[in-house]
Amino acid sequence: MPLDPYDLQTEYLDSPLGIEQDAPRFSWRLTSTRRGAAQTAYRIEVDAVAPDGARQRVWSTGTVASTAQLGVEYAGNTLERTTRYEWMLTVTDDDGRESAPKHAFFETGLVDPSSWRGVWIGRDTRDRPALLPPANDDFTLNSRMLQPPSLLRREVPIEKRLLRARLHVTAQGLYRAWINGEQVSDEQLAPGWTDYTSRILYQSHDVTELLRGGGNAVAFTLADGWWSGFVGYDPRRAGKLYGNAPALLAELHLSYDDGSTAIVATDETWRESRGRWLYADLLMGEGQDARNEVAGWTEPAFDDSAWIAARVLGRDTSLVTAAVSRPMRIVRTVPPRSVTSMPDGAYIVDFGQNLVGHVRLRVRGASAGDLVELLHAETLDDAGELYLENLRRAEARDIFYPAGIDDDIFEPDFTFHGFRYVRVAGLRAGLTVDDLTARVVSSDLEESGSFDCGDPAVMQLFSNIRWSQRSNFLSVPTDCPQRDERLGWLADAQVFLPTAARNATVGTFFASWMDDVIVGQNSDGAFPDIAPVASWSGDGAPAWGDGGVIIPLALYDIYGDLRVVETAYAPMVRWIEHVLRENPSLLWRSRVGRNYGDWLQAGPETPKDLVATAYFANSSRLVSRAAALLGHHADATRFAALADDIRDAFLREYVTADGRVAGDTQTGYLLALDYALLPAELEEGAAARLAELVRDNGMRLSTGFIGVSKLCPVLSRWGYDDIAHALLMQTEYPSWLFSVEAGATTIWERWDGWTPEGGFQSANMNSFNHYSLGAVGEWLYGTVGGIDQAPGSVAYERLSIRPRPSRAMHWAAASQQTVRGVTRSAWMLDKAGVFRLEVTVPPGSTAQVSLPTRLASTVTEGGVPASDAPGVELLGETGDGVLVRIGSGSYDFVCHYDIASPSSHRAHLVSEGIV
Numbered sequence: 001m002p003l004d005p006y007d008l009q010t011e012y013l014d015s016p017l018g019i020e021q022d023a024p025r026f027s028w029r030l031t032s033t034r035r036g037a038a039q040t041a042y043r044i045e046v047d048a049v050a051p052d053g054a055r056q057r058v059w060s061t062g063t064v065a066s067t068a069q070l071g072v073e074y075a076g077n078t079l080e081r082t083t084r085y086e087w088m089l090t091v092t093d094d095d096g097r098e099s100a101p102k103h104a105f106f107e108t109g110l111v112d113p114s115s116w117r118g119v120w121i122g123r124d125t126r127d128r129p130a131l132l133p134p135a136n137d138d139f140t141l142n143s144r145m146l147q148p149p150s151l152l153r154r155e156v157p158i159e160k161r162l163l164r165a166r167l168h169v170t171a172q173g174l175y176r177a178w179i180n181g182e183q184v185s186d187e188q189l190a191p192g193w194t195d196y197t198s199r200i201l202y203q204s205h206d207v208t209e210l211l212r213g214g215g216n217a218v219a220f221t222l223a224d225g226w227w228s229g230f231v232g233y234d235p236r237r238a239g240k241l242y243g244n245a246p247a248l249l250a251e252l253h254l255s256y257d258d259g260s261t262a263i264v265a266t267d268e269t270w271r272e273s274r275g276r277w278l279y280a281d282l283l284m285g286e287g288q289d290a291r292n293e294v295a296g297w298t299e300p301a302f303d304d305s306a307w308i309a310a311r312v313l314g315r316d317t318s319l320v321t322a323a324v325s326r327p328m329r330i331v332r333t334v335p336p337r338s339v340t341s342m343p344d345g346a347y348i349v350d351f352g353q354n355l356v357g358h359v360r361l362r363v364r365g366a367s368a369g370d371l372v373e374l375l376h377a378e379t380l381d382d383a384g385e386l387y388l389e390n391l392r393r394a395e396a397r398d399i400f401y402p403a404g405i406d407d408d409i410f411e412p413d414f415t416f417h418g419f420r421y422v423r424v425a426g427l428r429a430g431l432t433v434d435d436l437t438a439r440v441v442s443s444d445l446e447e448s449g450s451f452d453c454g455d456p457a458v459m460q461l462f463s464n465i466r467w468s469q470r471s472n473f474l475s476v477p478t479d480c481p482q483r484d485e486r487l488g489w490l491a492d493a494q495v496f497l498p499t500a501a502r503n504a505t506v507g508t509f510f511a512s513w514m515d516d517v518i519v520g521q522n523s524d525g526a527f528p529d530i531a532p533v534a535s536w537s538g539d540g541a542p543a544w545g546d547g548g549v550i551i552p553l554a555l556y557d558i559y560g561d562l563r564v565v566e567t568a569y570a571p572m573v574r575w576i577e578h579v580l581r582e583n584p585s586l587l588w589r590s591r592v593g594r595n596y597g598d599w600l601q602a603g604p605e606t607p608k609d610l611v612a613t614a615y616f617a618n619s620s621r622l623v624s625r626a627a628a629l630l631g632h633h634a635d636a637t638r639f640a641a642l643a644d645d646i647r648d649a650f651l652r653e654y655v656t657a658d659g660r661v662a663g664d665t666q667t668g669y670l671l672a673l674d675y676a677l678l679p680a681e682l683e684e685g686a687a688a689r690l691a692e693l694v695r696d697n698g699m700r701l702s703t704g705f706i707g708v709s710k711l712c713p714v715l716s717r718w719g720y721d722d723i724a725h726a727l728l729m730q731t732e733y734p735s736w737l738f739s740v741e742a743g744a745t746t747i748w749e750r751w752d753g754w755t756p757e758g759g760f761q762s763a764n765m766n767s768f769n770h771y772s773l774g775a776v777g778e779w780l781y782g783t784v785g786g787i788d789q790a791p792g793s794v795a796y797e798r799l800s801i802r803p804r805p806s807r808a809m810h811w812a813a814a815s816q817q818t819v820r821g822v823t824r825s826a827w828m829l830d831k832a833g834v835f836r837l838e839v840t841v842p843p844g845s846t847a848q849v850s851l852p853t854r855l856a857s858t859v860t861e862g863g864v865p866a867s868d869a870p871g872v873e874l875l876g877e878t879g880d881g882v883l884v885r886i887g888s889g890s891y892d893f894v895c896h897y898d899i900a901s902p903s904s905h906r907a908h909l910v911s912e913g914i915v
Contacts, residue, residue: 002097003032003039003843005069005089008104011324012508012559017166018109018204018322022079025071025563028089028102029821030843035871035889037843041065041092046076049084049105051163051255058085063092069844070560070795070819081111082166082253093843109204109322110168110251116317118265120172120247122222123150123272124311144230144239144395146279146287149223149414151297152248152310154270156216164255165211167218170202170320173246174225174280174414178298179210179218187327188441189282189416192475193226194512195532196242198519201323202249211254215300218264222246223280223414230283232534233392233484241534247313249320271307273297280414283484284395286358288410290403291368325443325512328474330357332440336433340384346425348386349436354378354420354746354769356471356481357441360411361400365429368404372426373397376419378482378768382759386423389763393484416441418471418482418769420745442470445504448817451780453809458728458780460740465774466503468747469496472771473506476513476532480749480767487530488513490540490547491599492772495709497554499777502816507559510551514564517548518571525578527571529593541593542612543706548575549619553626559819560795565626572623576639579616586649588612596705598667602734602751603702606667610654611706614671617646621675650677659685666693667707673718674710687718699726700735709775716783716804719880724783725806728776736776747774785814786825786837790848795819799847801839802881805829805897820844824890835897843888850881852899859884859895866893 007029010016026044046059059076069091079085086105092098110116167184169177170191177184184205191201223229224246230239252264275294278287296302337352349359363372376396377386388396396417400410419438424431451462472478476488477496493510500506513531520528526539527548539545552568555561582591589609597608620643627635650672654662659682661668669690672678678686694701694715703711712724731737734751742754749770754760782788786803789796796818803812803825813826821842828836841847851859856877861869866884872891875883881899 001033002095002099003030003037003091003093005030005091005099005102008087008089008102010087010104010106012561013326015105017107017206018168018202019106020109020111020322023073023075024106025073026087026089027070027072027819029819030069030091031821032093032843032888036094036887038094038888039067039069039091039843040094042068042072043090044072044087046074046085046087048080049086052257055086067844071562079108081108081115083108107166107204109202113318113320116249116251116265116320117263118249118251118317119267119312120249120314121152121266121268121270121272121310122245122247122313124308125245126311144281144284146229146281146284147224147245148274149221149277149280150246151219151221151273151275151294152270153217153219153297153302153304154264155300156218156252156264158211158213158216158254160260161257162208162211162213162254163257165206165208166253167205167207167250168202168253169205169220169248169250170200171222171225171227171246171248172196172200172243173227174223175248176221176413177205177219177250179207180212180216181299182210184210186329188330189225189328189414189475191323192328193532195516195519196227196319198319199321199515200319202320203323203327207252217298217300217302218252219298220248220250221275221277221413222248223277225282225414229281230484232487234534237534245313249317266310268309268312270310271304272310273304273307277413278399280412282415283393283486284415285397285399285417286412286415287399288412289401290408290410291401293403325508326445327443328441329444330439331442331444331470334438334440336436339431339433344425346423347427347431348380348384349422349424349431351420351422351438352745353467354418354471354744355438355440355467356416356418356474356769357439358398358412358416359422359436360409360439361424361436363400363402363408363410363427364406364435366402366404366408367428369401370426370428372400372402372410372424374399375423376417376482377421377423378419379754380421386421387760390760390766391483392764394482396482411439416474416481418480440470441474443473443475443509445473445506445509446817447503448505449502449781450815451785451813453784453812455809457731457737457740458809461736462777462780464740464744464746465499465771465777467745468769468771468774469500469503471746471769473500473504473509476516477510479772480770482767482769487534488516488532489530489544490517490527491529491544491596491705494543494547494550494554495705496771496775497551498709499775500771501558502778502781505817507555507561510555511561511564514551514568517551518568521548521571521574525574526591526593527575539591539593541595542588542608542615544596545575545593546615546619548572549622553622556629557789557794562629565629569626569630572626573635576620576623576642580642583616586613586616586646587653588616598665598704598706600750601665601667601702601704601707603697604663604665606665606707607654607663610662610668611671613646613650613654614675614677617643617650617677618675620646647677651679655682660689661686664693666690666701666711667703669693670703670707670710670714673714684718687714687720691715691720691723694723694727698732699723700730700732701727702734705772708773709778712776712779713782716779721783721804722806724779725809728784729806729808736773744768747771749773781814781816784809784812786812786827787814787816787823796823796845799823799841799845800850801825801837801847802850803827803837804852805835818842818845829897833897835895837893838891839886839893840890841886841888845888847886848875849884849886849893851884851893851895852881852897853895854879854882854898856882858898859893861891861893
């Protein structure tokens, strides 16, 4: 059968609205049932589609002889603003057969920020309600003096036949949109968080089906969000970082069957009021009073004469640009595991999973004005009450005053909490597991990877990694979702990115965030520690500021996206020049920012200047590579020479003649080996010393944030798979499974977040949902599951399939939805020593497979000798196994396990009775 293209994307998004690039890029994935199938040509045809369905061809590539399926740039007629374009793809395989044509579309946005007709509107704060003396405990329940969200609305008459309607909307703050009583979209916390001093994202929605002839109501709720609510933990800049009050900007574009168009925009004709929302804040929580519900306010013909005119708060739309990543949504619902009544009449609800989002609560039998209070926490204390100390200033409190009707519903709209447990107080009719659910909020990213090994503890670890990623990928990659922080730390992100990209398709998510990283760069060239910059803007620390260099190259390697490298290149150069200017000795000791080192290491401290200098060398090497990719050859040579010089300085200062690395720590050797800072003759000895340090530590790790992602991959790379597996299976502190044994359902911030001997660590910094230490997930996919890229490969064009058994693991399986298509690897080792490996390679990729045997003659594929199997090329026998090369398709290899390597796999397997 011919190739079958699928997942046609524009700018790496599925049929997006609001594209603003002059030359958007087209990409697609491929599948085929035939071995060896490969694309040899493609044809793309693009039509502009008018509201009445009339089509006009604006570009055709013709048949292009090419294997390319990533980032093919549009090169046709100039794209018109707010226009729908449909594109058709046909690919040709190596047998000359064309695929059935596949279709997708995109729509252009407003393109020019100056073209907005709408203005920023919001509450007229000059007309405020009379201030009454306090007479109750409202101050306690709203101790931060938070402001209520606004209701904004306007009537829109439609007197002609409507063909197409698009709503373009954003906020300085957060918004929800309704048309004729129906929510416009299921997006949460829109428009998301960016550095609002540089850009404010808008969303485009197809609202054609929501409008009707006659009167229509367009309505919004507007809240503080990141714009004017509490952000971060700096008490001197606690809130209102970007503005004093939220504002709304929107345009409704209407196209009629007579060819005419109309635009309804935000201006002073809109009406504003307050409703059921008492306050809403991302850190502090949300309050609602159902008695204040304004019935019918989102419906047509509502009488808003008592409302006040919205105030124009600004006209500058120069920073408004289209969203380029997928929005936040409710991506899961989780029922309670248990409901426990407390002596004071409250209830503690256990959802069985630490998560991020909010609770939807049904209140039964309440009287109007009862106070229902929800407090959120990640864990319980020894008394069985919520452990709230680690939230710091974040109140994580929602309150609700019911209207006194049967089954009144409370669900927050403009806050999120990190929690497993919720304490519900103030109920008259009790609480059951049927009365509430947890609604999980996250950036709605495609989950692209899976892993399984049958070991319950490892699978819980894998689940914890996924849940921590889901919990912290909210518009930006935050460090923790529960306390008064929730910031985008660069080191956390760069360390975890390889794992994140295994679990989900994160290319546009990180590319969008990189815009905020670049904006945060200071005038000296230093990247920040966090982005968007919310608490301070000093020099980025080693490994933190280096995220501005590491992330763009990683995105290129994973997704083949060169544009993100182009965008970041000049800032990357400025970063290296900043470090070099301050450190002419090439040892990075000056202008090191907060210099966190191997943050939260569980053993001896790795010298911080060693960590810094290693990163300086690595980032210089990466900038050299970026320069070469972009054709800046002089820069490539200059930065390669600089990297060599830093390496020499590193050797002189930190490495002895016999290969000992200063500090003699696991992380020191990991950096030296992973960043190729040692001469070849010292590498094997350094790897042996690393393995020895792990053994001497009782087969336990001692790394912090910086070393954790490198530990297992470096050990495996140097033949110590058995030690890497032993680290994975370790249950004693410090280890990944220590927290699993303690009942964790997400990754902890600290190895010792809680211990039986010491209880909780410092409440000043002790998140139980923090993805950094979960960076071992990339090794689970790449080595345990066996799916990795070959050295030098980009966008999974060349795969390396090299799974290895362990003492405790007899089988494993991994699947990866790469940018080219689905790759799978599943292996099993039985007690007789028979090893079986099933592999799937997508069209557009090839794979080198390493089978754990020394004898090629024992390898079969599909029941026949591998040397005779179609599509299989024997490459030779090595000490690490038999190597074969395969093209696209599915394969079934069998061999007798018989591997010789520097590690002692077989000895362990024999001792355990597996082989």
